[in-house]
Amino acid sequence: MVYLLAYIHLSGAKKSIVTALCIITALSLALVSSGVLPAFTEDTARAVNVVHVVDTSGQDQVAFISLFSNTPGNLNMEAEQIKEGFRCGRENKIDFVSFEAKYNCVTKKDAEVGWDKHDIPVLRVINDKEREGGRVIAVSMDTGGSSRWTLRIDMDEIEDFTMQVGEEEEEELMIERGEKSSNEEGWHQIQFAGGKKAPTSFVLKLYKEEEVSDDKKKQRPLLKLRTDLNRRTPQVQRVLERLPPFCTMFGKSTSPFTLAFLASLPYTK
Template identity: 55%
Template sequence: MLAFLLHAAASSKLPTGNVIKGQNSEQDKAVYFDILGTYMVVYRQRFATLLHNSVIIQSLMIWTTSLVMGGFPAAVSLALSCLSLVLMWVFSLSFSASVAFILPVISPSPVPYVASPWLVVGLFVAPAFLGALAGQYVGFLILQTYLSNVYSKRERLLPATRAELIRLEAERWLFKAGSFQWLLFLIIGNYYKIGSSYLALVWLVSPAFAYGLLEATLTPARFPKPLKLATLLMGSIVPLLVSAGTIIRLASSLIGSAVRFDRNPGSTPEWLGSVIVAVFVAIILCLTSVYLLSYLHLSEAKRSIIFATCILFGLSLAAVVSGIVPPFTDLTARTVNVVHIVDTTEKYGGRQDPVSYVSLFSTTPGKLTREIEHIKEGFTCGRDKPIDYVTFSVDYGCWTHEDGEDGWDESDIPSLLVDSDVSSNGRITNILIDTKGSTRWSLGINTDEIEDFKFKGEEELVPIGDKSSVDGWHTIQFSGGRDAPRSFALTLFWKKNSTRLVEANTVPPPLLKLRTDFNRLTPKAKRVISKLPSWCALFGKSTSPFTLAFLTALPINI
C-alpha cells in the first residue's frame, strides 16, 4: 500500500493545489456505479443534482396535473394506494423478521444459511414476498371499496362490469403508487446528496416512461384496461440490470458479517444477525417488486405463485430442521478459539490459587453443543462463567478443568505489585508490572478511578494526557520481539473524587487487569484442537489470546 501511494502521489496526472483549492468539493464528488460488474458509470455530483432536480420537478408537475384533473377522488385514491404500500412494508418486514426469531429455536445454528446462502431465498425472501403481497392486497381491497362508492355515483353500469372496472382502476393506482414511492426516495436522496440516489432515479424514470408510453393518456380513461405485461418488462429491465450487482454484493456482505460481528461472544442475541439479513431482504423486495405486486392481485397465476412460495419456504425450513443442509462445512468453517487459561485473579482482597482450565468459544453466534459432542474431553457450556480477556469478554463459552495442570509453569505467571502509594497532592500509585516470559500482553486500566497514567522510562508507549475509554476501561495492547522488555513501571494518577457506586454483595471491578499470552500448546489444548470437527477452524485476531493465556488483576482496595 505504501509503495502504491508513493507512486500515485508522484503522478503528473494529479491536479495541482490551486486547482483543488478552486473546486467545489461537494459538487465535484464522483457518483459511480457498475452494471453487473462489467461497465462502470461515473459522473460528477453537479450533474447528478441537475438531473435529479429535473426529474423531480417534472414528476411533481405530472402528479399535480393528474390530481387536479382527477379531483378529490384521485387524491383519496392516491392516499389509499400509499396506504397499501405502508401495509406492504409492515407485513413484509414482520413475516421475514419472524423467521429470524424462529431459527435459533428450530436449528442448532441461528445462522444456518452461511455455508449455503441460497437458503436465504427460501427462509427470508419467500416470507417477505408473501407478507408484501398480503399487505398490499389488504390495501387493494380498501381501495376497491372506496372506488366502488365513487363508481356507483358516476357510472350506470351492470354490477359485474362495474366490479371489473373498479379492480382494473385499483390495479393502476397500485402501479402508480410504486412510482410515487420511488419519487419520495429520490427527493430525500437528492436533498442529502446521497450517492446511491441513482438507484431511485432509474427505478422511477424507467417504469414511469414505460407506463406513459404504453398505458397513460392525457385524458383519464373512462374504462380502464388491464395493465400490459410489456409495461412491466420494459420498466423493470434497466433498473434490475443497474441494481442487481449492488444488491447481490450487499446480501453477500451481510451474510458474511452475520457470523463475525459479535465482538464479545455470547453478548448479543442469537437472532440479531438473522434479523438484520431478514430486514435487508424485506426492504430490497419491497423496493424492487412494488411494480410486480400490482399485477398479481388480478393475475390468474396468483394462487399458483403463493402455493409455490409456501412450498419453497416449507422445504427450506425442513432442510434447516433436519440438518440435510449443514450450517457449516469444510469449505465454510465455523471459527473457534481454544485457549488454555491460568487464572490468578485476586478477589475479595485475598489471592486465590491459580485456576487452570481449557476454554472453547466462538465469535459465530450459536451454541457449541454439536462441537462439544464431537470433541468430548469433559467440556461444560453455558453463561454462568464469563471470562474477561481484557480486550474482550466471553459471555457464552465452554470449559473443562480435566488435565489442566500440565503444560505451564508458575514462573510464567505475571505479577502486578504496588511499589508505592502516596496521597500528598492527589493520590499517586506506582505499579510494577512483570509479564515474565511473555512479550505479548494486554492491560486494562479502570478509568472510573484513574484519571491519567504513564509508564516510567517508557513514556513513548502511552503519551501523557487525556485517555480514551470504552465502558470505563482504557486498554493497552503490547507485542514485541524476542528481546522486547518484560518489566514495566506504571504510575497511576487517581481521580480526586470518585463517584463509582458498587451494589451490595457484588465484586467491585479491579483497578487493573492483565492478560499475558504465550504461543504454546499445552497437552490438553493440543488434544482438544486435534479433535475439532472438520467444520471448525481456529481463528485469531489482534485482540484474541494465544493458545496459552494468564489472567491476573489488581483490586481497587490496594
C-alpha cells in the same frame, strides 16, 4: 432471493414474493436445525478458539480449557465429539480483557499442568504516596514470558497515568501524562506486541484524585491484564486433534493465543 426482490415492486407480485421468501427461509432453518443440512462443512468452516486459560485474577488461581466461537449457535455437538468433559453455556462467560466471551465451553481436565508458573503475570503496588489533591500509585507489571498482552485501566478511578519500561527512574516513558480516552464503561485499553527481545517489565504510575467513587465501581479492579503465549499445551493439542473437520482456528487481533494468563489489581483505598 436477490433476483426475486427485483420484481417486488410489480403490482400484485409483492404478496406472493414475500410469502415465497418466508417459506424458503423457514424451510432452510428447519433443514439446518434438524441436521438434514449441516450449518457448517469443510467448505463453509466454523471459526473457533481453543485457549488454555490460567486465571489468577480471583482469590484462587483457576486453570481450564476454553472453547468458544464468534459464529452463531451452540457448541454442544463439537464438545460431545471432543470428549474432554466440556460444559457449555452462557454461565461460563470469560473476561478476556479485550472482550468478553459470553458463551463458552470449559473443562478443567488436566488443566493444572502443561504451563510454567514463571509465565504467570504479576501486578503489584510498589509505592503509594500522597500528593496534592490525591495520590500517586506506582504499580509494577511483569508479563512473565509474554511479549503480547492487553491491559485495561479503570479511568473512572484514575485521573491519569504514565508507563515506562523497567523500574529505573531514568527510563524513558512509553506513555506520558495527558488526556486518555476510554470506552463507555470507563476502560482505557493498551495492546502490546513485541519481538523476542521485547521488554516484559513495566511500571505504571496511576494518578488518583481524592474523590471517592461509588461502591459499585470499587467492585471491579483498577487494572486488568491478559498475557498471551503462542504455545500449544498438550491439553489444547488434544482438543484441536479432536475438533470436527469443519472447525478451523481463527482469531482477531484482540483474540488470545492458545495459552493465556489473566491477572488483575483490585481497587485500593
